[in-house]
Amino acid sequence: MIDEQLKIELSRQGIFTTTLEELYNWGRKNSVWPLTFGLACCAIEMIATTMARYDLARFGAEVFRPSPRQADLMIVSGTVTKKMAPQVVRLYNQMPEPKYVIAMGACAISGGPFKQGYNVLKGIDRYVPVDVHIPGCPPRPEALIHAFMTLQKKIDGQHLSGADRPRHLNEALPSEFVVPEYGAHDLEPRSNDLVWPLPMSKAVTQG
């Protein structure tokens, strides 16, 4: 008897949670406001994406907010230099949860063509967690829209509760990351081990 009721209650709660989750994800994914944040070449393509031909506004994402406090999405569009990296991380930290990062273009993912440079950070994911990577140098505006839709799909698949819930719903996980400081030769620290667990060189171990 009691079990029955509990079951009903539980299932009702389940339905409630599911609806809530759907609503939440629907709201989040359809209202992703990017931070006005251009770094280099890719920024021009990012601007082009918001312009008439490609019109990112169709997805409700043309509300580029200049202040990180009101932004949801940071499109790291271009080369992150070591001189710029602390600012990028600080801006990321200053965004309220839930926040997403798209690494747009080769430079943002890995340093790209400029990775040989002494002042170039070899990928922003050394310091902040990246949700979607877009290869290309620069990626076409369509590629950014595709990435945007990939992000929407990713948001859609997130759960409100449970162990696999995203970072911003989990109290134990941090929402700000260490901001590197300028050292005498390089940034200190060189990467954030929380998000960049020093991968083994696959190239060599595999070969």
Add this chain to the structure above:
Amino acid sequence: MTETIDQIFVILKHWLVGHVPTAVEPIVSELLSVVPIILLFPLLFALITVMERKGLGRIQNRYGPNRVGPCGILQPIADGIKTLTKENIVPHSADKVVHLLAPLLLVMATFLGYAVLPVGRNMVAANMDAGVLFFFAVGSMTELSVFMAGWSSRNKYSLLGAMRAIAQMISYEVPLILSSVTVIMAAGTLSTVSIVEQQSGYTGIFPHWFVFTPWGFAGFVLFMIAATAESNRSPFDLPEGESELIAGYYTEYSGFKFALFFLAEYLGMMSISGMAITLFLGGWAAPLSFLTWIPSYLWFFGKLFFFIAGFIWIRGTLPRLRMDQLMNFAWKFMLPMALINLVTAGVWRFMPTGILRWLVCSAMVVAPYVLLGRGFMLGKRLEKRTYRFAD
């Protein structure tokens, strides 16, 4: 029949009030006039944001939001859910209490203005003898809340934005009030309902709106310019001018507090447009005598729609003024024009009806406009230039 449709909401309210105990009757009655305001205008705000984004899109050769719900109509709901569930950040150095109070006060002040707006025949929440004054008094409270927002954030851009906002709002408040004084002079009342009634007649098919007089037209234009400045809309959006001050006074606001600022901006825009309609465009009256069968509230909201469209249109076209130009414009163009317009309205009353009155009053408005306008341009030697070419 048209009468019934026109008064349907009034009748409905009376019918509902008739069903409650007499003890709570006044409360319920008032609630029934207040709650629609609280529900309707935010809903309108949501619609306007979509309209603005789509309208701007069309101006800019693109679609605008069209994928969330049918034609993107659900976009504001998604935005609402998003902002509601967004993390709330209050900077450590901020003055936390004031930081919280500022958006609340702002929303409250903008909402209060609606109390005196007659949105249809017999449809006004509070018909007060000093209604227009109430509107301005409440409007002046927004300045304080904007200042609170900027100051409490302890952010340089916010502070600059707040300073700009106050300087701008106080500068344009004077022309705003002065330009509406002409209407009050003609109507002889401060009550919004009476002002609308004063404009209710028709000559032939044309209405007696105050905007169809020289001083009324000038007053209307001045009022709208000042209203644009008061509601911080482009080209007077300096306080939040994002290319200069990031997001101005609400740089440090996140989550729903930020949404409240957004809401307040649009609510302010709507309420001041509503006031312009009431003062100059005959309120809920139909523009042509044979159109009176259309319910009055539809006329009001139709006019409101045109005002909002105008705001959007202007926003899609004009670059922003600079601070000193903005202030100069207020004090050296708007204020003299408003004062002259005041005198014109006086002259209008004391002159006999006829074509001469029209000519004299038009001249009294146009001449200073041309002079001041030219002085404004020539003082800076603004001109289209010619260029030389070298081979």
Add this chain to the structure above:
Amino acid sequence: MSSMTETTSAANDERSRKLTAGISEGQLLEVSMGPHHPSTHGVFRMDVVLDGERVVKLKPVVGYLHRNHEKIGENNSYLASMPYTDRLDYLCSLTNNWAYALAVETLAGIDVPERAQYLRVITAELTRLQNHSSVIGFLVQDMGASGTPLMYAFREREKILDLFESLTGSRMMCNYMRFGGCRIDLPAGWLDRAKKVVAGFPQFLDEYENLLGTNEILMARTQGIGALSRELAINAGVTGPLLRASGVNYDIRKVDKYGIYDRFDFKVPLGDNGDVYDRYMIRILEMRESIKILDQAMCDIPPGPIMDPKAKIRGFRPKAGEAYGRIEAPKGELGFYLISDGSGNPYRYRVRPPSFVNLTVLEDMCIGNYIADTIAILGSIDIVLGEVDR
């Protein structure tokens, strides 16, 4: 010509001191505009000291996009640097290509066939069109026109980018020119499409003029703002539309007559005031001149090879020596200075970036103006950080 020493940055400090005289320390607001600021065109930063709204001191801070272009150029072969030049001034990859190709050709003494010269002129002038149109779009955007002028500018830019893509394969990073010519010949029908785009361009310029040309707000915001004197402009090495807006007749297309620019009939528009409005208008007028050049070039383009047959792609090793090659890029004088030690990599690879040098006078133009003016002035300089910081 009198001594120009009073125009150094020390003089700027002196001006700042004068402006702040009598103002207590606490009244000044130190604001850093950037590196994340909507109108610094990327990651530029201005350390601004404000007295109210007035700028009393301004120090540009660059280097946030310093991605070691020159170092990479020295470690790479001559050919491998070509795609990197695309990413210098990422709005105008084709002119960058040309400047680099020109420098290498000067260094190694390579000739360029006729048809390739024409192709270079056509692509370079198209680049100028798209750059100038975006710049005036960005400028007005920074002055607060919610996107509309920029959208119109980008609408036209997209048409030109389509041309670039069908010719070179990429919208922005064209990597089109090679030492001794160009990489690919025109695909079928390209010229007709280009003619159509160019023919439609004056219409866009007229639209733009209608939109903003006589706009009082724009005029009030730009006229008399950020005036740059002729003498200072020359002394500070300012080039491009900025220099010409200050009334100096110096267009490298006319001066060096590089490529085949002496064959075309075009004029150099000159401003008299050197303020933001002049820079804005000079760009519009230059676009009209570019259209003239394009019309002529697309009419006259001869058939023929597009590469010097002697030019080598792989294993290119010029003789030891050095060369400085420069062109009139949309932003000003873009120069490449190469030192070869006879190996496959340049010993020294130096870019003379126009917008970096043009930034020198930013402080001179901004001090004493309002904070909103600095945005307009910066926009009118037309910087691209990829080139400023390299």
Add this chain to the structure above:
Amino acid sequence: MTLPFTIIAALTIAGAVAAMSLRNLVHCVLALTLAFAGLAGMYLLLGAQFVGFAQILVYIGAIAILTVFAILLTRGTEPDAFLDLPSAWVSNSVIVAAVFGVLVWAVHSSPLSRRTLPPPPQITVRQIGFALMDRFVLPLEVIGLLLTAALIGAVILAMHEKQAAK
């Protein structure tokens, strides 16, 4: 009528007390606006609608703003040691207490004070206008003069020396 009065009176007094006792000057002004708003409410209770709204317009919309400006101009926002009681605090509080006592005594001893509310007079702004332009036209001109004088005086005082030299 009593309940609204009590609430408004409490708010007014609380605002006033806060305005006079908070450390941060901006907080003081914000509390002051509360007191002003309360006063406006009280005017409304007393049937002086025009005055009530005028109170909001002028005091909250203008004087409070001006005060805030003055605070920012004088860097008064940092909490400071102004609250430290001055040496004369004993005498001051005696004065205050005495004044208050006398006032309360006066109120209580007066027969007027027990007068109950007469029926509300039907006064309109129009009547105020007629009165203003009729009986009070001379004070009006005097006020005009005063305001102009205040404008000029205040501007001269507040103007920076550099500007004044112009």
Add this chain to the structure above:
Amino acid sequence: MTIEQVQSEIQSAIPGAKVEIILNPSPSAQHSLLLDHEHVLAVATYLRDVSELRLDYCSNVTGIDWLPREKSEKVKVKNLVEGVEQEVEEVHKTVVPGYLEVVYHLFSVEKKHGPVILRLRTEDRAAKVHLPSLTPIWRAAEFQEREIFDLYGVIFDGHPDLRRILMWEGFVDHPMRRDYVEPDDYEYEPTPHDHVLQRSREESGRH
């Protein structure tokens, strides 16, 4: 005007000025003038204001790092080989010390000609890296000299604002010098090459 004429003109106008022609063997034939430190300001002022050349525009300022290099000279030496006097070629190796060089490309806006190229050399690459600044003559050199100071470590005496410009304050190296070793941050390189490959192998060996 040929480079020799410029040289003689300078030498006659400014007595004592040492002007050396550096010939450029490449087809570009852009020869340059090497100036001494003491007279360079006078020469520059002369070139800008007095000379017929009117070099009012300094376009490009470049820093170059010349490492110490071995110079081999073939010298014919007479030798007694097995009693017979023979002319034998001997290779004499001398180490040319390294130095930093700054090159100025000058043009004339007024007369529309150029370039005239000036060179300045420091005494060595370590301690004596001072050069007179030409910023007082040509403002155009201001940022470019700062850049050279930043990247090469040349100290320009008389520069009004000699700070690092591209790298951050607190950075100690001069990364454009040819012997600069950049900090090792190739922890992960999927497609390693050359020395990176080497280091990558070593890394993976350790792990």
Add this chain to the structure above:
Amino acid sequence: MSGSYLTILLLLVCAVGFGVGPLVLAWIWAKAYSPEKPGPYKNATYECGLESKGVVWVQFKAEYYLYGIVFLIFDVEAIFLLPFAVAFTGLTAGACVAMLVFLFLLVEGLVWASRKGVLLST
């Protein structure tokens, strides 16, 4: 008359409720699902990605204060102007002249201030 005050009072309460309601809702959401995670970086003042330096609550520019004074005077003027305007239709020409004189006095002050360069000019 008191009815309209009740309306205003109710509107005030509702308006505050409209502001507070969602904030409370957001707070509940944060408590239930999405915990707030303040931190030293996140809650630092935003300044274009840099650490904020210098004094923020600086003493401000006097220019705006002068505007404030002029505004205050004109605001008060409006208080006198409004009753006049309401009564205007029933007033004699003499009263209007009196008002004109009043206005003229203030305009005089304004013109003086403008001459003095108070009303900001470049």
Add this chain to the structure above:
Amino acid sequence: MTLAGYLIVAALLFAVGLAGALTRRNAILVLIGIELMLNAANLNLIAFWRYGRSPEALTGVLFVIFSIGVAAAEAAVGLAMIIAIYRHYKTTNLDYIDSMKG
């Protein structure tokens, strides 16, 4: 509600204003105190008008309107004076100014 209630409130307000004006050392706060006292007087005027014999005469209301005008003038000049003093002495502390003036 009797007149006494309003009068007591006015008296309280006056006392608070007076206390502030006397105890606070910041010139701006002193001004605020004075402003409060003025407002207390205004409240009295309105209250007496309302409870008076002929409210139709509107004397009290007009008095208050004029009083608001005067208060505005006072605030403008007073604050301007404070700013001028601040510019001279770099403080708004009355004690300090007092000791400085000599």
Add this chain to the structure above:
Amino acid sequence: MLGEGIVRGLAETARNFLGSFVSKERLTTVQFPEERLPQAEAARDFPFLVYDGEDWQAGMRCVACQICEKECPPKCIFIEKSKDKKPDALGRAQFYPARFDIDVSVCMSCQICVEVCPFEAIKMDTAFELSTDDRFGGLLWDRQKLALSDAHYHAIHPTDAAHTDELLAAEKAKAEARTKAAVAKASPAPMPQPPAPAAANEP
């Protein structure tokens, strides 16, 4: 007169607003992903390895000469030569890449690898919808991922592919002639030598 320019500007935006309902010129949006612009034939995004026939391993044209690896400006190609040889399209025994990785997260799409390849083995693909949340799994492409058929090449760059076919056919003919001659001479088979680089002027 004050306001004239503003009115002209407003008229211009109104024209665009109204025009957006009637003319394609004034509504330039291409609603990606439903609508797509035709891809330019020359478009390039990331390299791929061409293979002939059905089996990608057997038909791969790449002979692991490592020229592209050397010339790649950002050094995003990693090749390991095979130990053994396999016959190529012409039947000659050739090395093949035992490993051929391209790190597309680094690739700058410069096409230099295509230009320098003497074997017409590497070409540029046009796929751009590649965004992924898997940085290392999704963006390091091995030879299997890189191998695409000649038919695909023909589909995306028809003109180019035809030209390539001509070149290859000519080469094949040359090689066959040479083999014949060699057979006739009965001398040992000639060393496989790379054909003359034809990339320079190739359209």
